[in-house]
Amino acid sequence: MGKLKVLEVLFSGNQDVYKPGDTIYGDVRIVVSEEKGDIRGIQIKCVGKSYTHWTETEGSGDDQRTVNYTTSHKYFKQEVTLSGAGKGEKNADRIKLPAGEHRFPFQFQIPSMSLPAPFEGQYGHVRYYVKICIDRPWKFDHHAKRLFSIFTVKDLNYEHNVLVPPSHQIEKTVCCLCCASGPIVVHGLLDKRGYVPGEHIFVSLDLQNNSSRTIVDITVKLQQTAHFTASYCGRTHHREETKKITELKLDGCEAMGSMNYDRMKMLIPPIPPCTYDNCPNIKLEYCVKIEADISGTPMDATMKHPVVIGTIPAFQHTLRDPSQAPQGIAAYAPYAGQPISVYPPAGQPGYPPTGPPGYPPTGQPAYPPAGQPGYPPAEQPGYPPAGQPGYPPAEPPGYPPAGQPAYPPAGPTTDPTAGLPPPPSYASAVGGPQEIAGKKGAFGTVMYAPQYPYYDPDTLYAAMGIPQGVPSADGGLQPPPTTTQPQSIQQPPYNPYPDEQKDE
Template sequence: MPNIRRLEIVLANPQIVYYSGQCVRGQVIVELNKDTKMREIRIKCRGRAYIYVDSDNQCSQEFIDNTIVLIGKPREETILPAGNYSYPFEFVLPFGIPGSLEDPIHRRGYVRYWLKATIEIPWKSDPEYKTLFTVASVLDLNTWPNVVASRVKVSDSKTVCCCCCETTPIKATLRIDKTGYVPGEWVVVNAEFQDGTGRGVAKSQICLEMLTTYRTYSGCETRSKSHCVVMKHGPVSGGGSDAWVNEQFQIPALPPSTLPGCALIFIQYFVEFKVDVVGIPFDLELAIPITIGTIPLQSTVQMYMPSMWPSPDPVVTQQPYGQPSGASLPFNLPPPSYQECMFGKVNTKEYDDRHAGGNMSYAPAYIYYNWMQPLQPSAPPMANVRESSM
């Protein structure tokens, strides 16, 4: 681009996080070394979901595809004198669009939003600049079905067959303090197992697992599992036992458990307890489904900051720029920060971006509550533990 010294998109929101219904505002900056013949300067705002099941089953869903012509007219050429130019733009995001999602590990799909500025030059490759931004979803745990604010328990056992004889089963139990969390919140886990097989246990572990389902309109689907948190205990000799007492892990920066408006990608989270028995090809696995949201349970806020919750009734207030307008939030709930997704960045450059500048390495940013680790609670009395339906 010898004539074009600079082509860049500068957004008004430095966090680059938006909610459905909000305006994406900014400027396209153009700096020319020489008078330049062109047809137009335009900017496009696009958002779509894409999934790849296999080579015969790929699918996409469009959420926004709008273009603004900043200067120029169709099929007419103009000469823009050398100098510096700034062209403001504004796009309104549709209501009900899903939040951003990337899959840098399995590369099966995404929900992605971006802006692309183009200078259309006759008989030459068009210089372009691309920038990505995050759309955040809102999931209020206080209104979400199946979120349990009390302790939940699940138990199971497995029997090992050896030389046509069944051993005494290995038994395990998993308990968590509730089933609804926000990123940055601590999960309190209690678990135990008793090895009745006599074989011993190589290890036991507690995981936070993310299960993502990619499903085409025709019903073809694939699933990917990602371990977001893993905690391990070491080996136990035959006939022994082990207990996890009030162990804690923090929910990392992750997308919420729903992508409203997306018909292709579905997210589930589980807290899992796995016991690896020596010498057999399967593990004893227990799992409790949980919901990861963006607005915490009232009981959670009362626990972390009891002096800051005068009333159980949430109040609708005017939210700052970059926050969801009209969301039901307690007026005194401290605003969360945004943190890059724990899975890191992905290269978003596609074939259509071969002439585009800009940083194509991108990770969505998710709501994150910087809450301190709570004091170790006492072990829950069994009378207060609710059995899981799993």
């Protein structure tokens, strides 16, 4: 791009996930090889929106035409001019950037409102981003974009019957000419109706094959269905997109045979929760689809179990009255002040400590170990005498002493996070970063993967005292079956939204 060598948006701390009400701090970094003087202004904006778009062919013959169905819904848009004039000031003087590196600090506060999770789909998306534009009259503008994810809350403890195991039974009769063999009976059972990423879906199956056909295999898959809505000239049309999130393959059985599977588990990867109630043009739903492949016929035995994906897991002792579910921004109250971290396994750097709230566990930053700088040696000035307030007690973790601020109170509590497992970290969506197409003048390639809440499975189940093993015939625990995940559930690296360029 000639004189322009670097144009990028940097977030403080390289943070990628924010909560409603948070402030985004950052810098715009520009590097030019020689003086650049064709600039009217440098503008930056912070945007959150949902967008749907596709084309349809209407009419026939000479009247055939391509129609663009589009809907854009903005949640927020904030714009600031960092240097020079705004785009509307047509007669403003030009500004110059001398050769070298230039930094322009910025900050935006995300509105305190309920927002849907980011999402990338074939016919639309929900995106949050900060975009910098070097405005050049009568030329293509230079621009760059940095996308980020929004922390969303879906507390499964408020869902109706979330822990009631859904079950379903189907009977399939396979016909051959005028004769029908006995029915194929499949009974499927899940352990509950709601899950969070990092949990396992435990699937139990009973197959009775009373037919003369072989059951080749049984496929259990978690499916995501996205519903898109877009309009043209007052007409509203709909599209759907179904993706396989994860899959479990099980053996079938011979004719007149049977098979039984008990609590086979399937891990849920990082995926968007069902938090699109306030999104007018995109909705998400999930189901567990069980399919028995019957040899010699395309008519398989199939059943579906709808499930809810949330961000806070539900357990028997944490269930709450659904009628008391907090609405809007109030749902974020349990997470006020909690840091947002990127997922690593428990015990690795960056994993949120699980000690008492308000006090760093021993060995964590801000807790100076004895003998280290910042910890006064015994009997030295600044070290409280034994028995005096502030003297470190000899007891193990639990400090500060009972009754002091930040000490977890004993007995019943109204804390909304009481009894919950450690908070989740954030992990990239299945498939990792994908290229986000931009309009002409975009500087560099934008790679992006939405970040979603993800619980470390071992830590989650250990905290709740739930065994993960799969029972075997001899009463022991056997390894779980292999599950396969698709390479990507992200949008392909092309731009199906040509009209959106006008708005971004």
